[in-house]
Amino acid sequence: MKDITYIATYSFDLFGTSLTVNTFTLINTWIVMAVIIVLAIIGTRSLKGFPNPAQRLAEIYVSAMDKLTKETLDTTTRTYMPLVSTLFIFLLLSNWLGMIPGLAEPTKDLNTPLSLGIMGFFLTHTAAIKEKGIVQYLKEYCQPFFIMAPLNVVGELAKVISISFRLFGNILGGAIIISVVSHMIYSLVLPPFLYVFFGLFVGTIQAFVFTMLTITYISVATK
Amino acid sequence: MEQVAVTEIVKSLSMLGAAIAIGLGGIGAGIGIGMSGASACEGIGRQPKMSSELFRIMLIGQAATSTPPTFALVVSILLLFGKYEGALLIQGFAALGAGISIGAGAFASGIGSAYPASRACEAIARQPHLRAPFTTLMLLGQAVSQTPVIFSLMVSFMLMFMPAKPDAGFVEFVAVISAGICMGFGAMGPSIGSGMAAESAIIGARHHREPEKAVGLLTRVMLLGQAVAQSTSIYALVVALVLIMLV
Protein backbone atom coordinates (compact mmCIF):
# COMPACT_ATOMS: atom_id res chain seq x y z
CA MET A 1 0.00 0.00 0.00
CA LYS A 2 2.75 2.40 0.93
CA ASP A 3 4.68 1.89 -2.29
CA ILE A 4 1.58 2.78 -4.33
CA THR A 5 0.71 6.12 -2.81
CA TYR A 6 4.37 7.03 -2.26
CA ILE A 7 5.69 9.57 -4.75
CA ALA A 8 9.41 10.21 -5.00
CA THR A 9 10.08 13.88 -4.35
CA TYR A 10 13.10 16.15 -4.38
CA SER A 11 13.04 19.42 -2.46
CA PHE A 12 15.33 22.37 -2.94
CA ASP A 13 15.43 26.04 -1.97
CA LEU A 14 14.98 28.74 -4.56
CA PHE A 15 15.26 32.35 -3.37
CA GLY A 16 14.22 31.38 0.13
CA THR A 17 11.12 29.36 -0.82
CA SER A 18 11.17 25.60 -0.69
CA LEU A 19 10.15 23.90 -3.95
CA THR A 20 9.27 20.25 -4.30
CA VAL A 21 9.61 18.27 -7.51
CA ASN A 22 7.93 14.90 -7.98
CA THR A 23 10.94 13.34 -9.69
CA PHE A 24 9.42 10.01 -10.68
CA THR A 25 6.32 11.59 -12.20
CA LEU A 26 8.49 14.10 -14.04
CA ILE A 27 10.75 11.41 -15.51
CA ASN A 28 7.75 9.34 -16.63
CA THR A 29 6.15 12.42 -18.23
CA TRP A 30 9.40 13.08 -20.09
CA ILE A 31 9.42 9.49 -21.33
CA VAL A 32 5.87 9.92 -22.67
CA MET A 33 6.81 13.22 -24.30
CA ALA A 34 9.89 11.65 -25.90
CA VAL A 35 7.81 8.80 -27.30
CA ILE A 36 5.30 11.25 -28.77
CA ILE A 37 8.07 13.30 -30.40
CA VAL A 38 9.67 10.16 -31.86
CA LEU A 39 6.28 8.98 -33.17
CA ALA A 40 5.65 12.38 -34.74
CA ILE A 41 9.06 12.39 -36.40
CA ILE A 42 8.60 8.84 -37.75
CA GLY A 43 5.10 9.66 -38.99
CA THR A 44 6.11 12.80 -40.87
CA ARG A 45 9.66 11.88 -41.93
CA SER A 46 9.03 11.35 -45.61
CA LEU A 47 5.66 12.73 -46.62
CA LYS A 48 4.59 11.38 -50.02
CA GLY A 49 1.45 11.12 -52.11
CA PHE A 50 1.69 7.36 -51.74
CA PRO A 51 2.26 7.06 -47.99
CA ASN A 52 4.43 4.54 -46.17
CA PRO A 53 2.82 2.63 -43.25
CA ALA A 54 3.96 5.10 -40.58
CA GLN A 55 2.55 8.05 -42.48
CA ARG A 56 -0.67 6.13 -43.09
CA LEU A 57 -1.13 5.50 -39.36
CA ALA A 58 -0.43 9.15 -38.58
CA GLU A 59 -2.95 10.21 -41.22
CA ILE A 60 -5.61 7.88 -39.82
CA TYR A 61 -5.08 9.25 -36.32
CA VAL A 62 -5.08 12.91 -37.35
CA SER A 63 -8.14 12.62 -39.59
CA ALA A 64 -10.08 10.71 -36.88
CA MET A 65 -9.26 13.45 -34.35
CA ASP A 66 -10.16 16.13 -36.91
CA LYS A 67 -13.54 14.51 -37.50
CA LEU A 68 -14.18 14.11 -33.76
CA THR A 69 -13.32 17.74 -33.00
CA LYS A 70 -15.42 19.11 -35.84
CA GLU A 71 -18.43 16.96 -34.97
CA THR A 72 -18.28 17.80 -31.27
CA LEU A 73 -17.66 21.51 -31.66
CA ASP A 74 -20.03 21.70 -34.63
CA THR A 75 -17.62 23.86 -36.63
CA THR A 76 -15.53 23.56 -39.77
CA THR A 77 -12.44 25.28 -38.36
CA ARG A 78 -9.43 23.46 -36.98
CA THR A 79 -8.67 25.74 -34.04
CA TYR A 80 -8.72 23.09 -31.33
CA MET A 81 -7.72 20.05 -33.38
CA PRO A 82 -3.95 20.13 -32.59
CA LEU A 83 -4.68 20.50 -28.88
CA VAL A 84 -7.23 17.68 -28.88
CA SER A 85 -5.05 15.20 -30.76
CA THR A 86 -2.02 15.95 -28.60
CA LEU A 87 -4.04 15.69 -25.39
CA PHE A 88 -5.48 12.33 -26.38
CA ILE A 89 -2.21 10.69 -27.39
CA PHE A 90 -0.47 12.09 -24.30
CA LEU A 91 -3.11 10.67 -21.96
CA LEU A 92 -3.26 7.38 -23.86
CA LEU A 93 0.48 6.77 -23.65
CA SER A 94 0.55 7.99 -20.03
CA ASN A 95 -2.12 5.49 -19.03
CA TRP A 96 -0.40 2.67 -20.90
CA LEU A 97 3.04 3.42 -19.43
CA GLY A 98 2.25 1.64 -16.15
CA MET A 99 2.18 -1.70 -17.94
CA ILE A 100 5.95 -1.52 -18.44
CA PRO A 101 7.67 -2.85 -15.30
CA GLY A 102 9.61 -0.22 -13.42
CA LEU A 103 7.67 2.71 -14.85
CA ALA A 104 4.46 4.26 -13.54
CA GLU A 105 1.62 6.23 -15.05
CA PRO A 106 2.22 9.99 -14.73
CA THR A 107 -1.58 10.27 -14.39
CA LYS A 108 -1.37 8.31 -11.10
CA ASP A 109 0.00 11.49 -9.53
CA LEU A 110 -2.88 13.91 -8.96
CA ASN A 111 -0.75 16.83 -10.17
CA THR A 112 -0.82 15.67 -13.81
CA PRO A 113 -4.61 15.36 -14.28
CA LEU A 114 -5.24 18.43 -12.15
CA SER A 115 -2.93 20.61 -14.22
CA LEU A 116 -4.52 19.32 -17.44
CA GLY A 117 -7.95 20.01 -15.94
CA ILE A 118 -6.95 23.58 -14.98
CA MET A 119 -5.61 24.06 -18.51
CA GLY A 120 -8.99 22.98 -19.88
CA PHE A 121 -10.74 25.33 -17.43
CA PHE A 122 -8.84 28.40 -18.61
CA LEU A 123 -9.19 27.34 -22.24
CA THR A 124 -12.96 26.97 -21.86
CA HIS A 125 -13.49 30.32 -20.22
CA THR A 126 -11.16 32.19 -22.58
CA ALA A 127 -13.06 30.68 -25.49
CA ALA A 128 -16.39 31.62 -23.92
CA ILE A 129 -15.35 35.24 -23.29
CA LYS A 130 -13.96 35.51 -26.82
CA GLU A 131 -17.14 34.09 -28.32
CA LYS A 132 -19.79 35.94 -26.31
CA GLY A 133 -18.14 39.03 -24.90
CA ILE A 134 -17.52 39.66 -21.24
CA VAL A 135 -20.99 41.07 -20.42
CA GLN A 136 -22.94 38.15 -21.81
CA TYR A 137 -20.45 35.76 -20.23
CA LEU A 138 -20.95 37.27 -16.77
CA LYS A 139 -24.69 37.46 -17.26
CA GLU A 140 -24.86 33.68 -17.62
CA TYR A 141 -23.61 33.21 -14.07
CA CYS A 142 -26.72 34.95 -12.78
CA GLN A 143 -29.05 32.28 -14.19
CA PRO A 144 -31.77 31.70 -13.08
CA PHE A 145 -31.47 34.35 -10.33
CA PHE A 146 -28.74 36.71 -9.29
CA ILE A 147 -28.46 34.93 -5.93
CA MET A 148 -27.37 31.71 -7.63
CA ALA A 149 -24.09 33.23 -8.91
CA PRO A 150 -21.81 31.82 -6.16
CA LEU A 151 -23.23 28.34 -6.67
CA ASN A 152 -22.73 28.60 -10.42
CA VAL A 153 -19.09 29.54 -9.80
CA VAL A 154 -18.72 26.50 -7.50
CA GLY A 155 -20.31 24.38 -10.24
CA GLU A 156 -17.68 25.55 -12.74
CA LEU A 157 -14.89 24.78 -10.27
CA ALA A 158 -16.43 21.38 -9.52
CA LYS A 159 -16.03 20.52 -13.21
CA VAL A 160 -12.25 20.82 -12.83
CA ILE A 161 -12.37 18.55 -9.77
CA SER A 162 -14.58 15.97 -11.45
CA ILE A 163 -12.61 15.80 -14.72
CA SER A 164 -9.23 15.44 -13.00
CA PHE A 165 -10.29 13.15 -10.15
CA ARG A 166 -12.05 10.87 -12.64
CA LEU A 167 -8.78 10.16 -14.43
CA PHE A 168 -6.74 10.07 -11.23
CA GLY A 169 -9.18 7.80 -9.40
CA ASN A 170 -9.45 5.32 -12.23
CA ILE A 171 -5.71 5.01 -12.79
CA LEU A 172 -4.77 4.94 -9.09
CA GLY A 173 -7.65 2.55 -8.33
CA GLY A 174 -6.42 0.18 -11.03
CA ALA A 175 -2.86 0.38 -9.70
CA ILE A 176 -4.00 -0.33 -6.12
CA ILE A 177 -6.14 -3.29 -7.18
CA ILE A 178 -3.32 -4.78 -9.27
CA SER A 179 -0.80 -4.43 -6.45
CA VAL A 180 -3.11 -5.87 -3.77
CA VAL A 181 -4.10 -8.83 -5.95
CA SER A 182 -0.48 -9.48 -6.89
CA HIS A 183 0.51 -9.50 -3.23
CA MET A 184 -2.35 -11.80 -2.32
CA ILE A 185 -1.88 -14.52 -4.91
CA TYR A 186 1.15 -15.47 -6.95
CA SER A 187 -0.81 -16.33 -10.04
CA LEU A 188 0.60 -15.94 -13.52
CA VAL A 189 -2.82 -15.46 -15.10
CA LEU A 190 -4.72 -12.94 -13.01
CA PRO A 191 -2.30 -9.97 -12.72
CA PRO A 192 -1.56 -9.84 -16.48
CA PHE A 193 -5.29 -10.00 -17.15
CA LEU A 194 -5.82 -7.13 -14.71
CA TYR A 195 -3.03 -5.18 -16.42
CA VAL A 196 -4.80 -5.62 -19.75
CA PHE A 197 -8.15 -4.55 -18.26
CA PHE A 198 -7.02 -1.57 -16.19
CA GLY A 199 -4.04 -0.52 -18.31
CA LEU A 200 -5.24 -1.00 -21.87
CA PHE A 201 -9.02 -0.91 -21.56
CA VAL A 202 -9.76 1.51 -18.71
CA GLY A 203 -6.74 3.62 -19.67
CA THR A 204 -7.99 4.02 -23.24
CA ILE A 205 -11.56 4.78 -22.17
CA GLN A 206 -10.49 7.33 -19.57
CA ALA A 207 -8.09 9.06 -21.98
CA PHE A 208 -10.95 9.33 -24.47
CA VAL A 209 -13.40 10.55 -21.82
CA PHE A 210 -10.98 13.23 -20.59
CA THR A 211 -10.39 14.46 -24.14
CA MET A 212 -14.09 14.37 -25.02
CA LEU A 213 -15.06 16.25 -21.86
CA THR A 214 -12.46 18.95 -22.54
CA ILE A 215 -13.87 19.53 -26.04
CA THR A 216 -17.45 19.29 -24.79
CA TYR A 217 -16.89 21.90 -22.09
CA ILE A 218 -15.56 24.25 -24.77
CA SER A 219 -18.50 23.38 -27.02
CA VAL A 220 -21.12 24.02 -24.32
CA ALA A 221 -19.43 27.23 -23.15
CA THR A 222 -19.25 28.77 -26.62
CA LYS A 223 -22.81 27.93 -27.68
CA MET B 1 -5.97 -7.52 29.87
CA GLU B 2 -6.63 -4.14 28.29
CA GLN B 3 -4.75 -5.18 25.10
CA VAL B 4 -6.77 -8.38 24.74
CA ALA B 5 -10.01 -6.44 24.93
CA VAL B 6 -8.90 -4.04 22.15
CA THR B 7 -7.87 -6.95 19.93
CA GLU B 8 -11.24 -8.61 20.46
CA ILE B 9 -13.11 -5.41 19.60
CA VAL B 10 -11.04 -4.85 16.45
CA LYS B 11 -11.60 -8.43 15.40
CA SER B 12 -15.34 -8.27 15.88
CA LEU B 13 -15.59 -4.95 14.06
CA SER B 14 -13.63 -6.45 11.16
CA MET B 15 -15.95 -9.45 11.09
CA LEU B 16 -18.91 -7.08 10.98
CA GLY B 17 -17.26 -5.19 8.10
CA ALA B 18 -16.63 -8.42 6.22
CA ALA B 19 -20.24 -9.48 6.69
CA ILE B 20 -21.59 -6.12 5.50
CA ALA B 21 -19.24 -6.16 2.50
CA ILE B 22 -20.27 -9.48 1.04
CA GLY B 23 -23.78 -9.55 2.48
CA LEU B 24 -24.84 -6.22 1.02
CA GLY B 25 -22.60 -6.55 -2.06
CA GLY B 26 -24.09 -9.88 -3.03
CA ILE B 27 -27.71 -8.68 -3.11
CA GLY B 28 -27.39 -6.46 -6.15
CA ALA B 29 -25.59 -8.94 -8.35
CA GLY B 30 -28.00 -11.64 -7.23
CA ILE B 31 -30.92 -9.59 -8.52
CA GLY B 32 -28.99 -8.50 -11.58
CA ILE B 33 -27.84 -11.94 -12.69
CA GLY B 34 -31.41 -13.13 -12.30
CA MET B 35 -32.61 -10.28 -14.51
CA SER B 36 -30.31 -11.20 -17.39
CA GLY B 37 -31.20 -14.86 -16.91
CA ALA B 38 -34.89 -13.97 -17.17
CA SER B 39 -34.34 -11.97 -20.36
CA ALA B 40 -32.37 -14.83 -21.88
CA CYS B 41 -35.18 -17.28 -20.99
CA GLU B 42 -37.77 -15.06 -22.65
CA GLY B 43 -35.57 -14.78 -25.72
CA ILE B 44 -35.06 -18.53 -25.94
CA GLY B 45 -38.80 -19.02 -25.55
CA ARG B 46 -39.35 -16.74 -28.52
CA GLN B 47 -36.53 -18.11 -30.65
CA PRO B 48 -35.57 -21.64 -29.57
CA LYS B 49 -33.05 -21.93 -32.41
CA MET B 50 -31.02 -19.13 -30.91
CA SER B 51 -30.59 -20.89 -27.58
CA SER B 52 -26.84 -21.55 -27.73
CA GLU B 53 -26.11 -18.01 -28.94
CA LEU B 54 -28.28 -16.44 -26.24
CA PHE B 55 -26.81 -18.71 -23.60
CA ARG B 56 -23.33 -17.49 -24.52
CA ILE B 57 -24.33 -13.80 -24.43
CA MET B 58 -26.12 -14.35 -21.11
CA LEU B 59 -23.03 -15.90 -19.56
CA ILE B 60 -20.78 -13.08 -20.81
CA GLY B 61 -23.16 -10.47 -19.42
CA GLN B 62 -23.48 -12.29 -16.11
CA ALA B 63 -19.71 -12.66 -15.80
CA ALA B 64 -19.33 -8.90 -16.16
CA THR B 65 -22.22 -8.35 -13.73
CA SER B 66 -20.50 -10.43 -11.07
CA THR B 67 -17.36 -8.27 -11.05
CA PRO B 68 -18.59 -5.96 -8.21
CA PRO B 69 -19.41 -8.82 -5.78
CA THR B 70 -15.99 -10.28 -6.60
CA PHE B 71 -14.46 -7.03 -5.35
CA ALA B 72 -16.64 -7.32 -2.24
CA LEU B 73 -15.47 -10.90 -1.75
CA VAL B 74 -11.82 -9.83 -1.95
CA VAL B 75 -12.37 -7.17 0.73
CA SER B 76 -14.34 -9.64 2.83
CA ILE B 77 -11.59 -12.27 2.73
CA LEU B 78 -8.92 -9.69 3.51
CA LEU B 79 -10.93 -8.54 6.53
CA LEU B 80 -11.61 -12.09 7.74
CA PHE B 81 -8.03 -13.29 7.56
CA GLY B 82 -6.24 -10.11 8.61
CA LYS B 83 -3.74 -9.93 11.45
CA TYR B 84 -5.24 -8.52 14.65
CA GLU B 85 -2.33 -8.98 17.08
CA GLY B 86 -1.52 -5.58 18.55
CA ALA B 87 -4.08 -3.85 16.36
CA LEU B 88 -5.33 -0.41 17.34
CA LEU B 89 -8.97 0.46 17.88
CA ILE B 90 -9.01 2.80 14.86
CA GLN B 91 -8.20 -0.13 12.56
CA GLY B 92 -11.38 -1.87 13.65
CA PHE B 93 -13.51 1.15 12.77
CA ALA B 94 -11.61 1.56 9.50
CA ALA B 95 -12.38 -2.08 8.68
CA LEU B 96 -16.09 -1.44 9.33
CA GLY B 97 -15.92 1.63 7.07
CA ALA B 98 -14.18 -0.41 4.35
CA GLY B 99 -16.94 -3.00 4.52
CA ILE B 100 -19.70 -0.39 4.22
CA SER B 101 -17.91 1.30 1.31
CA ILE B 102 -17.50 -1.76 -0.90
CA GLY B 103 -20.75 -3.37 0.26
CA ALA B 104 -23.02 -0.48 -0.70
CA GLY B 105 -21.01 0.22 -3.86
CA ALA B 106 -21.17 -3.37 -5.07
CA PHE B 107 -24.88 -3.60 -4.22
CA ALA B 108 -25.85 -0.87 -6.67
CA SER B 109 -23.26 -1.74 -9.27
CA GLY B 110 -24.58 -5.29 -9.47
CA ILE B 111 -28.03 -3.95 -10.38
CA GLY B 112 -26.62 -1.25 -12.65
CA SER B 113 -24.51 -3.54 -14.78
CA ALA B 114 -27.41 -5.98 -15.14
CA TYR B 115 -29.54 -3.47 -17.09
CA PRO B 116 -27.39 -3.56 -20.27
CA ALA B 117 -26.86 -7.34 -19.97
CA SER B 118 -30.57 -8.04 -19.77
CA ARG B 119 -31.42 -5.58 -22.56
CA ALA B 120 -28.69 -7.07 -24.80
CA CYS B 121 -30.16 -10.58 -24.37
CA GLU B 122 -33.59 -9.26 -25.32
CA ALA B 123 -32.26 -7.30 -28.30
CA ILE B 124 -30.22 -10.21 -29.67
CA ALA B 125 -33.24 -12.51 -29.44
CA ARG B 126 -35.19 -10.12 -31.65
CA GLN B 127 -32.41 -9.09 -34.06
CA PRO B 128 -29.95 -12.02 -34.06
CA HIS B 129 -27.91 -10.72 -37.00
CA LEU B 130 -26.88 -7.67 -34.95
CA ARG B 131 -25.26 -9.50 -32.07
CA ALA B 132 -21.81 -7.93 -32.62
CA PRO B 133 -22.85 -4.28 -32.08
CA PHE B 134 -25.12 -5.19 -29.16
CA THR B 135 -22.40 -7.20 -27.43
CA THR B 136 -19.89 -4.37 -27.90
CA LEU B 137 -22.27 -1.80 -26.43
CA MET B 138 -23.17 -4.13 -23.54
CA LEU B 139 -19.58 -4.85 -22.52
CA LEU B 140 -18.39 -1.24 -22.87
CA GLY B 141 -21.40 0.08 -20.97
CA GLN B 142 -20.95 -2.46 -18.17
CA ALA B 143 -17.23 -1.77 -17.85
CA VAL B 144 -17.74 1.98 -17.61
CA SER B 145 -20.72 1.70 -15.26
CA GLN B 146 -18.43 -0.14 -12.84
CA THR B 147 -16.17 2.88 -12.39
CA PRO B 148 -17.88 3.96 -9.10
CA VAL B 149 -17.34 0.52 -7.57
CA ILE B 150 -13.65 0.79 -8.43
CA PHE B 151 -13.61 4.04 -6.43
CA SER B 152 -15.36 2.17 -3.59
CA LEU B 153 -12.74 -0.56 -3.70
CA MET B 154 -9.98 2.04 -3.68
CA VAL B 155 -11.43 3.73 -0.58
CA SER B 156 -11.83 0.30 1.07
CA PHE B 157 -8.20 -0.60 0.47
CA MET B 158 -7.07 2.82 1.68
CA LEU B 159 -9.08 2.37 4.88
CA MET B 160 -7.77 -1.15 5.46
CA PHE B 161 -4.10 -0.45 4.81
CA MET B 162 -3.74 3.10 6.05
CA PRO B 163 -1.07 3.73 8.68
CA ALA B 164 -2.87 3.82 12.04
CA LYS B 165 -2.23 6.70 14.41
CA PRO B 166 -1.90 5.51 18.01
CA ASP B 167 -3.51 8.64 19.49
CA ALA B 168 -6.69 8.41 17.39
CA GLY B 169 -9.84 9.22 19.36
CA PHE B 170 -13.59 9.39 18.99
CA VAL B 171 -13.49 11.94 16.13
CA GLU B 172 -11.21 9.75 14.05
CA PHE B 173 -13.36 6.66 14.67
CA VAL B 174 -16.40 8.49 13.33
CA ALA B 175 -14.44 9.98 10.41
CA VAL B 176 -13.35 6.62 8.97
CA ILE B 177 -16.88 5.21 9.17
CA SER B 178 -18.17 8.41 7.59
CA ALA B 179 -15.68 8.01 4.72
CA GLY B 180 -17.02 4.50 4.13
CA ILE B 181 -20.66 5.66 4.16
CA CYS B 182 -19.86 8.58 1.87
CA MET B 183 -18.12 6.50 -0.81
CA GLY B 184 -20.40 3.49 -0.49
CA PHE B 185 -23.69 5.32 -0.85
CA GLY B 186 -22.18 7.89 -3.20
CA ALA B 187 -21.35 5.10 -5.63
CA MET B 188 -24.94 3.80 -5.64
CA GLY B 189 -26.72 6.40 -7.76
CA PRO B 190 -24.03 6.82 -10.42
CA SER B 191 -23.70 3.02 -10.88
CA ILE B 192 -27.43 2.57 -11.45
CA GLY B 193 -27.59 5.70 -13.59
CA SER B 194 -24.75 4.71 -15.88
CA GLY B 195 -26.23 1.22 -16.15
CA MET B 196 -29.47 2.81 -17.34
CA ALA B 197 -27.53 4.89 -19.87
CA ALA B 198 -25.86 1.76 -21.25
CA GLU B 199 -29.24 0.00 -21.44
CA SER B 200 -30.72 2.88 -23.42
CA ALA B 201 -27.74 2.92 -25.78
CA ILE B 202 -28.69 -0.64 -26.78
CA ILE B 203 -32.32 0.48 -27.26
CA GLY B 204 -31.03 3.36 -29.37
CA ALA B 205 -29.04 0.98 -31.55
CA ARG B 206 -32.19 -1.11 -32.07
CA HIS B 207 -34.14 1.93 -33.27
CA HIS B 208 -31.43 2.97 -35.69
CA ARG B 209 -31.86 2.09 -39.35
CA GLU B 210 -28.34 0.68 -39.66
CA PRO B 211 -27.23 -0.30 -36.16
CA GLU B 212 -23.73 -1.33 -37.22
CA LYS B 213 -23.00 2.24 -38.27
CA ALA B 214 -24.57 3.75 -35.15
CA VAL B 215 -22.29 1.96 -32.70
CA GLY B 216 -19.48 4.51 -32.93
CA LEU B 217 -21.74 7.51 -32.42
CA LEU B 218 -23.79 5.83 -29.69
CA THR B 219 -20.66 4.66 -27.86
CA ARG B 220 -19.36 8.21 -27.85
CA VAL B 221 -22.59 9.71 -26.50
CA MET B 222 -22.98 6.87 -23.99
CA LEU B 223 -19.43 7.29 -22.65
CA LEU B 224 -19.90 11.05 -22.37
CA GLY B 225 -23.25 10.69 -20.60
CA GLN B 226 -21.94 8.04 -18.22
CA ALA B 227 -18.84 10.11 -17.46
CA VAL B 228 -20.94 13.14 -16.53
CA ALA B 229 -23.35 10.96 -14.54
CA GLN B 230 -20.42 9.66 -12.53
CA SER B 231 -19.20 13.09 -11.43
CA THR B 232 -21.23 12.90 -8.22
CA SER B 233 -19.44 9.66 -7.31
CA ILE B 234 -16.18 11.54 -7.88
CA TYR B 235 -17.30 14.25 -5.45
CA ALA B 236 -18.03 11.45 -2.96
CA LEU B 237 -14.52 10.10 -3.59
CA VAL B 238 -13.03 13.53 -2.92
CA VAL B 239 -14.98 13.92 0.34
CA ALA B 240 -14.02 10.38 1.43
CA LEU B 241 -10.35 11.03 0.66
CA VAL B 242 -10.48 14.32 2.62
CA LEU B 243 -12.05 12.46 5.55
CA ILE B 244 -9.34 9.77 5.42
CA MET B 245 -6.50 12.27 5.07
CA LEU B 246 -7.77 14.38 7.99
CA VAL B 247 -7.55 11.41 10.35
Next chain:
Amino acid sequence: MDGITGAEIIRAAALLGAGMSMGFGAIGPGIGEGFAAGKACEAIGRNPEEAGLLTRTMLVGQAVSESTGIYALVVALLLIFVVKG
Protein backbone atom coordinates in the same frame (compact mmCIF):
# COMPACT_ATOMS: atom_id res chain seq x y z
CA MET C 1 -13.38 6.25 25.96
CA ASP C 2 -14.42 8.08 29.08
CA GLY C 3 -13.04 11.46 28.08
CA ILE C 4 -15.23 12.51 25.17
CA THR C 5 -15.76 16.24 25.32
CA GLY C 6 -18.69 18.17 23.86
CA ALA C 7 -16.43 19.71 21.21
CA GLU C 8 -15.36 16.24 20.10
CA ILE C 9 -18.96 15.13 19.75
CA ILE C 10 -19.74 18.19 17.61
CA ARG C 11 -16.69 17.61 15.42
CA ALA C 12 -17.50 13.91 15.04
CA ALA C 13 -21.12 14.67 14.20
CA ALA C 14 -19.99 17.22 11.61
CA LEU C 15 -17.72 14.68 9.93
CA LEU C 16 -20.43 12.02 9.95
CA GLY C 17 -22.84 14.59 8.54
CA ALA C 18 -20.38 15.43 5.79
CA GLY C 19 -20.09 11.80 4.76
CA MET C 20 -23.83 11.29 4.82
CA SER C 21 -24.52 14.53 2.96
CA MET C 22 -22.24 13.64 0.06
CA GLY C 23 -23.03 9.93 0.15
CA PHE C 24 -26.80 10.19 0.03
CA GLY C 25 -26.71 13.41 -1.99
CA ALA C 26 -24.92 11.61 -4.81
CA ILE C 27 -27.67 9.02 -5.30
CA GLY C 28 -30.30 11.23 -6.90
CA PRO C 29 -28.15 13.15 -9.39
CA GLY C 30 -26.36 9.94 -10.38
CA ILE C 31 -29.58 8.15 -11.32
CA GLY C 32 -31.08 11.27 -12.89
CA GLU C 33 -28.09 12.05 -15.06
CA GLY C 34 -27.83 8.44 -16.16
CA PHE C 35 -31.52 8.59 -17.11
CA ALA C 36 -30.89 11.72 -19.19
CA ALA C 37 -27.91 10.10 -20.89
CA GLY C 38 -30.00 7.02 -21.67
CA LYS C 39 -32.85 9.01 -23.19
CA ALA C 40 -30.36 10.97 -25.31
CA CYS C 41 -28.92 7.69 -26.62
CA GLU C 42 -32.41 6.44 -27.51
CA ALA C 43 -33.25 9.68 -29.29
CA ILE C 44 -29.98 9.59 -31.24
CA GLY C 45 -30.82 6.05 -32.32
CA ARG C 46 -34.11 7.29 -33.74
CA ASN C 47 -32.74 10.50 -35.20
CA PRO C 48 -28.98 10.30 -35.80
CA GLU C 49 -28.87 13.53 -37.83
CA GLU C 50 -29.56 15.59 -34.71
CA ALA C 51 -26.78 13.98 -32.67
CA GLY C 52 -24.97 17.25 -31.99
CA LEU C 53 -28.07 19.07 -30.75
CA LEU C 54 -29.16 16.09 -28.66
CA THR C 55 -25.75 15.72 -27.05
CA ARG C 56 -25.65 19.39 -26.11
CA THR C 57 -29.17 19.24 -24.70
CA MET C 58 -28.21 16.14 -22.70
CA LEU C 59 -25.17 17.89 -21.27
CA VAL C 60 -27.10 21.00 -20.28
CA GLY C 61 -29.80 18.87 -18.64
CA GLN C 62 -27.19 16.84 -16.78
CA ALA C 63 -25.43 20.00 -15.63
CA VAL C 64 -28.68 21.30 -14.15
CA SER C 65 -29.52 18.02 -12.44
CA GLU C 66 -25.97 17.83 -11.12
CA SER C 67 -26.40 21.08 -9.22
CA THR C 68 -27.96 19.25 -6.25
CA GLY C 69 -24.88 17.02 -6.14
CA ILE C 70 -22.74 20.15 -6.09
CA TYR C 71 -24.83 21.56 -3.23
CA ALA C 72 -24.17 18.32 -1.32
CA LEU C 73 -20.45 18.72 -2.01
CA VAL C 74 -20.49 22.32 -0.79
CA VAL C 75 -22.34 21.33 2.39
CA ALA C 76 -19.94 18.42 2.99
CA LEU C 77 -16.86 20.58 2.56
CA LEU C 78 -18.34 23.31 4.79
CA LEU C 79 -19.05 20.70 7.48
CA ILE C 80 -15.51 19.37 7.28
CA PHE C 81 -13.57 22.63 7.13
CA VAL C 82 -15.77 25.19 8.85
CA VAL C 83 -17.40 23.37 11.81
CA LYS C 84 -14.54 22.97 14.27
CA GLY C 85 -16.56 22.08 17.34
